[in-house]
Amino acid sequence: MGTEVLRLLAEQGADLAQRVGAPLEVIGVSVRDRSKDRGPHVDPALLTEDAEDLVRRADLVVELMGGIEPARSLILEAMAHGASVVTANKALLAQSGAELYEAADAAGVDLHFEAAVAGAIPLVRPIRESLAGDRIRRVLGIVNGTTNYIMDAMTRTGADFADALARAQELGYAEADPTADVEGLDAAAKAAILASLAFHTRVGMGDVHAEGITRVSADDIAAASRMGRVVKLLSIVERLEDADGTERVSARVYPTMIPREHPLASVSEAYNAVFVEAEAAGSLMFYGQGAGGAPTASAVLGDLVSVARLKVHGGKGPRESRYASLPIAPIDELRNGFYVALTVVDEPGVLAGVAGTLSAHGISIATIHQEPIEGDDHDGAAEGGAAAEEQARPARARIGIVTHRALEAAMTDALAALGAAPSVIAVDSVLRVEGE
């Protein structure tokens, strides 16, 4: 990505100078290993392994190292020496955003990070500036290309998660250690950033409820398909208003069943798409490439032009806005629709028992579907040589349930009760359902 930024800087230097009001000169490029060839757009004379020295000399610093350290210390050092900073580091912003904002404020420098969320898609600037006169209610979207690629592949091919992940790794859509993506941590970092911007409240990683896609099965995808749905990993941040008018913020990431007609359902491969719902503006959608060297470099350069303009012409870019300081609503207190898949003993009364358990927890069922699991003996009359073995295992059925909106805490309790019921062999899946 650094190479792409340098390529664009070289190719569009004259344009950028016009837009900034002064030429942008690259005074150094910090790398781990100076001896590595970086291609035609990187002047080897600019390479340095002394990042600390470099950030002290710069007016503007572009941080594309990723990770927490040394990125955090270098950004703080740069700011202390009067440099404005452009970063694409969502993990750092989600963990240490408050510290970075405060350091920028104290030093009177700017901190821009359009590339940290949804790659090339202009999202941070529209939320921070275009919608500054509006009240955002909800931001909901697909902000992780790797998981979207995997879910898309599972939907298209019927593959299970492990196979789809392996294929994504082969093709370079997933990293060798895919944890941050598939466990939803990358999407959670972006949700924290979006929630902070949208609701003028500090929201960190610890405030985001994150579930990844590792437990989404081929069966879940097939069940979704039968119901005219697809499964997507969604990041959702929301302003909740309680009955007494008090407001709270919710931020969460989880695999979600959405109708096939939903605009997010057709977001394929590694693309990103984000809905922003604001009181006056209504629903806005932003769509584009969420990752990749060139798209991310485009976002970095847009920021670079902005902070350079501020350096040249003076003025003050948008600062951290946290005046609302709304409390975080725990996931337990939200209301969601759910899809629940159970393996049960196939005998009379089990479905009624499951329905009764949900009902006892105040959960109302929208649809329920039961079918025998193939290969089991559903006549109850095992025959022949395998009879002794088979007797120990009763015939099983699969129950799929879609609920109306229910309290998350009620569902947690209901699932515990179902899991403990003698007729329930396993709770196979729990997915949220959106977009009714």
Add this chain to the structure above:
Amino acid sequence: MGTEVLRLLAEQGADLAQRVGAPLEVIGVSVRDRSKDRGPHVDPALLTEDAEDLVRRADLVVELMGGIEPARSLILEAMAHGASVVTANKALLAQSGAELYEAADAAGVDLHFEAAVAGAIPLVRPIRESLAGDRIRRVLGIVNGTTNYIMDAMTRTGADFADALARAQELGYAEADPTADVEGLDAAAKAAILASLAFHTRVGMGDVHAEGITRVSADDIAAASRMGRVVKLLSIVERLEDADGTERVSARVYPTMIPREHPLASVSEAYNAVFVEAEAAGSLMFYGQGAGGAPTASAVLGDLVSVARLKVHGGKGPRESRYASLPIAPIDELRNGFYVALTVVDEPGVLAGVAGTLSAHGISIATIHQEPIEGDDHDGAAEGGAAAEEQARPARARIGIVTHRALEAAMTDALAALGAAPSVIAVDSVLRVEGE
């Protein structure tokens, strides 16, 4: 729309003060008639019929009058007295943008106009700022809600243009005098603004080739539907690179057949959607409400916060960027796919003749379809009492042709030749075709 802006200002005053760094105080509201009731959000004491006096007293002026005069003079007067201006006036910007930009520059004030294009959708700021480090190749979209409502209604109901327009007028989607919308002038003004921003070149109304939707017939919509297409009024601005590397800008508006799978095909009713294609960022899409009081007010307030921040903290907002000053490519020199519908004499050799005429003009046919016009006598043997009348009118057929990309000038010549051919009774329709 003014009322909506005042409502948001009143409801979100505290929030806005936080974001701006100082409270925003409304010092006056210019109206044509002070005695009219403006509802609960407009303090009658603020109403004035002396707009000139008001703009001289203001730090910030929001212009929502529309039209050229007196809006133009008042904006110039405001700027001369040191006020920054937020406007939603696309017609004025498309006609007098250069003059306004120069006046803003001379006075050292800011001119913002997010609401002038695509209502609430953040588009001006992303193009001016987020993509400032990228090179935009093309902007293509639906930016006029009225015509989209009409085309959508024609597609859904099979109605002809006149009926769909009447219905849109009844429902308030079209004005009593719908000229600016249905003739494509509003979309052309927005195209001029977008082209200016995207290509750093002054593009005015006169540089935009504009065709409206008044000649789109129910037959065209039906023909599109048979081919898996829909008809949309598109605004397209494009950077063209000639073989020798010289660049030109094209800006045009016309009804266009696009495949039903194209993301713009599903933009229904009065919604807007715009694709921005940039070299590094790739394809971005922006979608939302393109008109309406609250959505437009949201865009105005975003701008108001920006210019107010600049007033309070100093600095320089983005100025007119016209350093590229690319020449405008005339429509004749573009290459487009076309749909052409002809009424012809139904006799042997006519289709071959039509194909030959197109071929002689260097136009290659993708698909061609001929069918008899119902009600005509295609046996050539008129019988009974009406025979004498019928003899004077030969049986007719309808030919529908989709071409590969062809030079616009060649198509103009070919249509003239077809129109003059004895076997061609009428050239019924010519529509561009996009998105192969």
